[in-house]
Amino acid sequence: MNVNELRNFFPALETEIFGKKLVYFDNAASSQRYIRAVKRQEDLSLHCNANIHRAVHKLSADATEEYESTRNAVKDFLNASSREEIVFTSGTTNSINLVAFSFGETFIHEGDEIVVSEAEHHSDIVPWQMLCSRKNAVLKVIKVDDNGILDIDSLTSALSERTRIVAVTHISNVLGLVNPVREIISICHSKGIPVLIDGAQGIVHQRVDVQELDCDFYAFSGHKIYASTGTGVLYGKKKWLEAMIPYMGGGEMIDHVSFSGTTYAPLPGKFEAGTQNFNSIPTLKDSIELFKLLQDNELKLYCDKVSSFMYDALTSDSRIKLYGVPCGTVSKIPLYSITVKGVHHEDLALLLDKMGIATRSGQMCAEPLMDRFGVTGMLRISLAPYNTMEEAQYFIKCLDKAIAMLS
Amino acid sequence: MEGINSNKSLAEVENGIIEDFSMYEEWLDKYEYLIDLGKNLEPYPESARTEDRLIKGCQSRVWLDSKFEDGKLYFAADSDAIITKGIISLLISVYSGRTPQEILSSDFSFIDKIGLKENLSPTRSNGLVSMISTIKALALEKSNV
Ligand SMILES: Cc1ncc(COP(=O)(O)O)c(C=O)c1O
Numbered sequence: 001m002n003v004n005e006l007r008n009f010f011p012a013l014e015t016e017i018f019g020k021k022l023v024y025f026d027n028a029a030s031s032q033r034y035i036r037a038v039k040r041q042e043d044l045s046l047h048c049n050a051n052i053h054r055a056v057h058k059l060s061a062d063a064t065e066e067y068e069s070t071r072n073a074v075k076d077f078l079n080a081s082s083r084e085e086i087v088f089t090s091g092t093t094n095s096i097n098l099v100a101f102s103f104g105e106t107f108i109h110e111g112d113e114i115v116v117s118e119a120e121h122h123s124d125i126v127p128w129q130m131l132c133s134r135k136n137a138v139l140k141v142i143k144v145d146d147n148g149i150l151d152i153d154s155l156t157s158a159l160s161e162r163t164r165i166v167a168v169t170h171i172s173n174v175l176g177l178v179n180p181v182r183e184i185i186s187i188c189h190s191k192g193i194p195v196l197i198d199g200a201q202g203i204v205h206q207r208v209d210v211q212e213l214d215c216d217f218y219a220f221s222g223h224k225i226y227a228s229t230g231t232g233v234l235y236g237k238k239k240w241l242e243a244m245i246p247y248m249g250g251g252e253m254i255d256h257v258s259f260s261g262t263t264y265a266p267l268p269g270k271f272e273a274g275t276q277n278f279n280s281i282p283t284l285k286d287s288i289e290l291f292k293l294l295q296d297n298e299l300k301l302y303c304d305k306v307s308s309f310m311y312d313a314l315t316s317d318s319r320i321k322l323y324g325v326p327c328g329t330v331s332k333i334p335l336y337s338i339t340v341k342g343v344h345h346e347d348l349a350l351l352l353d354k355m356g357i358a359t360r361s362g363q364m365c366a367e368p369l370m371d372r373f374g375v376t377g378m379l380r381i382s383l384a385p386y387n388t389m390e391e392a393q394y395f396i397k398c399l400d401k402a403i404a405m406l407s
Numbered sequence: 408m409e410g411i412n413s414n415k416s417l418a419e420v421e422n423g424i425i426e427d428f429s430m431y432e433e434w435l436d437k438y439e440y441l442i443d444l445g446k447n448l449e450p451y452p453e454s455a456r457t458e459d460r461l462i463k464g465c466q467s468r469v470w471l472d473s474k475f476e477d478g479k480l481y482f483a484a485d486s487d488a489i490i491t492k493g494i495i496s497l498l499i500s501v502y503s504g505r506t507p508q509e510i511l512s513s514d515f516s517f518i519d520k521i522g523l524k525e526n527l528s529p530t531r532s533n534g535l536v537s538m539i540s541t542i543k544a545l546a547l548e549k550s551n552v
Contacts, residue, residue: 018434344488346466347442351490354434362466376487377466405435405442406489 001296007386009035009290010226020356023391027224028173028201028335028382029360034226034290037283041228044279052278053252053269066282071268077288078218078235079209084267085241088281091232092200093123095219096167098234098271099196100127102244103165103217110136113162117142117150117179118372119172122365124198128167142168144372148175148324155184159191165216166195170202174366174378175324176335178206185214194240200224205333210235227287228280234271241267248273294385303385306392307334310383313396314338319403323373334383337364343406345379351402357395417509420501421517428521437522441493448496451485462537467491469538475549479504484538494523494535502542507550515539 007013012032015022024032044066050059052067067088075083089095108114114128118141132139140163143154150168159166166188171178181202185195194216199208203220210218217240222231236244246253246264250273255263264270294300314322314336321339326332340348349361360380363370370377381395415423431437455472462469467488474481482503484495501517502510518524 344467346488347490351435351438354438376468405439 001293001299003299003302003386003388006293006299007388010386011035013386017356017358018354023357023387023395025381025383025387025391025395026358026360027384027387028176028204028380030223030229031204031226031384032386033228034283034286036289037227037286040283040286041279044282049279051275063278067276067278070282070285073285073288074233077208077291078233079211080235081211082238085210085235085238087234087236087241087268087271088276089219089232089234090230090277091221091223092121092198092219093221093232095217095232095234096124096196096198097127098247099217099219099236099244100131102247102271103240104131104135106244108135108137108164111162112137112164113140113160114138115140115142115155115158115163115166117144117155117168118368119144119148119150119175119179120167120169120366120368121173121198121200122367123200124167124169124196125368137164138162141368144175144369147327148172148177149327149330150177150179150184152180152183152187155187159188159193163188163191163193166193167198168195169198169200170208171205171333171335172324172366172369173201173335174337174364174369174380176201176333176337176382177324177326178202178331178333180330181215182213189214194237201333201335216240222280222284222287225284225287226290227283228277230277231280231284233284238267241271246270246273250274252276299385302389303334303383306383306387306389309389310334310336310381310392310396313392323378334387335380336382337378337380339375339378340403343403345377347406348379348399348402351405352395352398355398355402357398417501417505417513421513424497424501425517425520434522438490441490441523443493444496445486445489445492448485448492448499449483451483455483456485462541469495469535471538471541473541473545475545479506480510480542480545480549482542491535494518495538498535498538498542507546507548510542510546511550515543 010032013024048059048062050063052060052064054060071083071086074086080086089098108131114132114137116125116128128139140158142158143151145151168179168184170181181197188195196217197215199218199220202208204224216237218235220233223229253265253270253273255265314320319341323337324332345361349359352359362377364380428437431440451470456470460470460472462471467486469491470485472483482499484499486492486495
């Protein structure tokens with residue numbers, strides 16, 4: 001498959017912005033929607049809309065089948081050992097909050113320690129801070145070096161007798177570097193400490209096999225992998241999910257309810273209280289199908305060419321500083337956060353927008369990382385496989401023009 | 408801190424800006440003009456670059472200093488982003504050196520009319536939005552004295 005054939009699956013790419021053809025380089029914030037996902041959601045809403053799990057009628061049975069077959073598809077996609085380990089959520093943030101609450105309320109006590117990295121998105125920091133303040137627990141932070149590479153020594157020294165869980169991102173949404181999660185997990189497991197992986201960016205660019213990784217939790221969002229908004233997944237090892245108290249109480253998550261005591265439903269229902277997003281969750285099946293299409297060799301070679309062009313263009317310009325520099329075994333996804341000497345990131349993003357290019361500027365929900373690098377924000381350019389070499393070249397030309405206007 | 412256009416009425420200055428901007432058809436030309444205004448903004452007094460005068464936005468930061476003298480409000484402002492500075496320059500040229508009543512009579516819609524509304528939408532949570540609310544609040548406060 002070539003890139004133009006792929007683009008046909010994403011009608012939004014044909015949008016015009018300020019009279020210019022849209023160049024969508026904000027994929028790390030949210031990807032464009034895959035046409036088959038859009039169609040499935042529409043079809044389900046129009047022709048198969050009934051609350052799942054509850055009723056005996058045909059429509060409800062069909063809707064339930066769509067929803068539950070998605071769980072099987074996600075289980076296979078992640079190579080989880082059972083479908084009970086796949087919990088549907090509204091997104092990464094929801095998945096992490098679920099763990100911070102349910103794992104936290106079950107296993108965290110005063111004086112216990114939780115470890116995160118300084119490259120985390122706010123949604124993998126704040127839920128843990130909230131837990132720490134509820135429990136009088138302590139949040140410890142792993143450092144990254146000047147290239148943005150996670151410092152494994154600082155992980156080792158952060159771990160103690162009191163460490164109860166480690167939460168790190170698979171790929172930072174600012175640095176774009178693939179963290180050595182396999183190594184991190186085995187270090188933590190050698191001390192009996194479970195690990196949550198924030199996979200919001202990881203799932204987009206990596207083949208994730210949760211058994212091979214041996215992670216205890218893996219969280220991601222559907223809207224970054226071309227599926228509908230409001231869809232997400234929490235993978236959790238059965239032994240943890242079974243031991244954890246529920247996150248929310250309500251319909252569907254119960255076994256028996258009475259005023260003398262309530263018992264909870266078995267997994268995964270225990271963590272899916274209330275009416276679920278049954279029109280949208282099945283679009284994850286389309287993402288999974290698309291993921292397979294994206295393994296096409298021609299497409300992969302093309303992506304690599306576009307990525308190297310971008311990387312070379314951005315690193316050969318002395319006015320530009322790139323954050324997240326790959327070295328050794330640490331590779332980088334096509335995500336480039338930069339600052340330009342003497343030029344404000346917001347100004348760059350505003351001018352690029354007027355040239356039809358969508359980028360992200362600001363703190364990117366990672367204020368501690370901005371502080372680490374001593375900047376108020378950055379400009380982030382994040383590509384998807386449907387972005388073309390022409391777009392990349394046009395971007396570099398426009399960036400140059402914007403810098404000239406602002407200098 | 409001067410009232411740059413005090414010999415014209417507030418509405419006249421607003422209309423002048425709308426006219427200036429109507430000359431530019433291309434978006435980039437509008438922004439080029441704003442960048443120019445930003446570069447030529449009267450320097451902000453270093454002594455007023457204090458935490459309490461800093462309006463923290465999501466992206467750019469804005470410093471705003473004001474004084475009330477002889478029944479008129481005067482503003483000086485600055486930003487770390489140049490396009491924001493350009494818009495600040497417009498706001499100062501319209502509102503600095505005006506009486507609180509004059510300021511309250513403006514609905515700030517000229518920003519919308521020159522096509523910069525997106526920069527001032529409250530959901531953008533940038534310093535400019537807070538700058539405008541601060542100007543309005545000051546005008547309201549002083550109009551009651
Ligand atoms: C690394 C990372 N973690 C967490 C999130 C939060 O994802 P969501 O907003 O979809 O819950 C994002 C997305 O912005 C992200 O990039």
